[in-house]
Amino acid sequence: MVDILRAQREGPAGVARRQRRRLQDLVAFARLHSPLLRERYEGLPPGPVTLADLPILGKRELMDDFDHWVTDPTVTRTGVEAFMSDPRRIGASYEGSYFVCQSSGTTGLPGLFVHDQRSVRAYATLSLRIDLAWLSARDWWAFATRRHRWIAVVGTGGHYAGEGWMEVQRKRDRVRQRSFGVIPLQTALPRLVTRLNALDPAALTSYPSELDILSREQAAGRLRIRPVLLEAGGESIAPAVRQRIESAFGVPLRETYSSSEFLTIAYSCDQGWLHVNSDWVILEPVDANGRPTPVGEPSHTVLLTHLANTVQPLIRYDLGDSILVQEGPCRCGDRLPALRVHGRTGDVLRLPGVPGDMVAIAPLGLATVAEQVEGVRRVQLLQEAPARLLVRLEVHPGAAVDVVWPMVRQAVTSYLAAQGVTDPQVDFDRQPPRTNGTTGKFQEVIPLRSPAPT
Numbered sequence: 001m002v003d004i005l006r007a008q009r010e011g012p013a014g015v016a017r018r019q020r021r022r023l024q025d026l027v028a029f030a031r032l033h034s035p036l037l038r039e040r041y042e043g044l045p046p047g048p049v050t051l052a053d054l055p056i057l058g059k060r061e062l063m064d065d066f067d068h069w070v071t072d073p074t075v076t077r078t079g080v081e082a083f084m085s086d087p088r089r090i091g092a093s094y095e096g097s098y099f100v101c102q103s104s105g106t107t108g109l110p111g112l113f114v115h116d117q118r119s120v121r122a123y124a125t126l127s128l129r130i131d132l133a134w135l136s137a138r139d140w141w142a143f144a145t146r147r148h149r150w151i152a153v154v155g156t157g158g159h160y161a162g163e164g165w166m167e168v169q170r171k172r173d174r175v176r177q178r179s180f181g182v183i184p185l186q187t188a189l190p191r192l193v194t195r196l197n198a199l200d201p202a203a204l205t206s207y208p209s210e211l212d213i214l215s216r217e218q219a220a221g222r223l224r225i226r227p228v229l230l231e232a233g234g235e236s237i238a239p240a241v242r243q244r245i246e247s248a249f250g251v252p253l254r255e256t257y258s259s260s261e262f263l264t265i266a267y268s269c270d271q272g273w274l275h276v277n278s279d280w281v282i283l284e285p286v287d288a289n290g291r292p293t294p295v296g297e298p299s300h301t302v303l304l305t306h307l308a309n310t311v312q313p314l315i316r317y318d319l320g321d322s323i324l325v326q327e328g329p330c331r332c333g334d335r336l337p338a339l340r341v342h343g344r345t346g347d348v349l350r351l352p353g354v355p356g357d358m359v360a361i362a363p364l365g366l367a368t369v370a371e372q373v374e375g376v377r378r379v380q381l382l383q384e385a386p387a388r389l390l391v392r393l394e395v396h397p398g399a400a401v402d403v404v405w406p407m408v409r410q411a412v413t414s415y416l417a418a419q420g421v422t423d424p425q426v427d428f429d430r431q432p433p434r435t436n437g438t439t440g441k442f443q444e445v446i447p448l449r450s451p452a453p454t
């Protein structure tokens with residue numbers, strides 16, 4: 001805890017010193033204990049290395065060779081998958097000490113991530129750094145008087161980082177056990193509004209698209225909550241959406257940049273930038289050839305190096321987001337480096353509801369509903385007309401499309417109906433899910449106005 005405050009105060013030099021030391025330790029450990037990385041690092045000179053000496057690692061390569069990548073032989077892909085097959089284990093420790101989560105596959109390939117105790121401690125202290133940056137003394141007081149009630153409305157049912165981390169927090173002490181909670185994103189809107197009204201959380205965390213939907217309910221007077229902290233993550237936020245949310249709830253919308261690979265990468269400041277917890281995570285913006293992107297220019301992708309996690313070393317790992325690094329110091333006074341994320345746009349679908357009104361559907365919610373149907377490996381939903389969705393499916397080996405498809409159709413149709421969409425038309429598209437031909441990115445939900453990948 002003391003170290004994160006010190007690192008922030010010391011500024012760039014203090015952060016660089018910590019990065020150097022932690023990187024050397026991590027690389028030395030990986031070379032000794034990860035068979036995959038030992039092989040990839042063969043030919044490197046012994047002794048201290050710089051990041052530029054090291055190869056870039058892709059998600060597919062690491063997932064394909066999972067058992068050789070991890071540094072603890074008791075951790076295996078089969079073991080992690082078996083553990084994750086039971087949703088009652090969300091937030092529980094795997095092999096006695098690891099926090100495991102999966103990415104929902106919005107980038108096309110689901111990932112399995114194992115975080116050791118050191119990482120979990122780092123996320124917890126970094127969360128405190130974030131709260132200290134965001135909350136005034138008055139906010140802390142308001143929090144205490146509201147019994148620290150913190151609710152996350154996120155995708156549930158799988159071992160996703162959002163729900164999993166909330167469960168880990170709940171296990172820490174009785175206060176958190178009582179005060180922290182998760183409401184599934186899939187909850188029908190009227191029910192969600194009723195539950196939130198009953199809980200009246202002091203802090204509310206969700207995706208921007210979902211907060212946008214809730215802001216309409218708040219503005220209409222159906223939702224009546226008084227959050228001290230509103231936190232969004234997972235998608236980028238359009239200025240108009242931010243304004244709607246902030247004016248409905250009367251508090252600034254705070255934002256985190258997080259991933260299943262590293263839970264607390266960066267946090268927003270009042271100048272509209274995200275400050276990176278760079279004493280524990282290194283981000284390198286690069287072009288399509290892996291060369292550094294100049295400061296002030298949007299990158300093609302970003303390489304992440306996780307300085308805490310030794311069980312599954314993420315070193316120059318291609319995260320797949322386009323970022324823009326701020327030139328010079330931030331006007332907010334925070335000395336940690338700042339960036340903006342360009343690459344994750346959660347496009348909200350608008351479908352016709354009653355009477356003649358358009359209903360906003362959060363893409364993550366919709367995708368999660370379809371993804372959770374048994375047998376689904378990958379799904380893509382394409383809005384072909386205002387009230388018509390085409391579904392592209394990839395099923396698991398051993399599953400049959402003609403069995404899985406009716407269940408997906410049923411799940412998607414009932415979800416849309418529960419959100420207030422009138423007569424949603426959900427049809428099967430023979431084409432498999434595909435990535436965008438221009439950006440190379442996979443988008444699970446493609447709204448009508450976006451150009452469809454061909």
Ligand SMILES: [Zn+2]
Nearest residue numbers: 269271330332
């Ligand atoms: Zn700032």
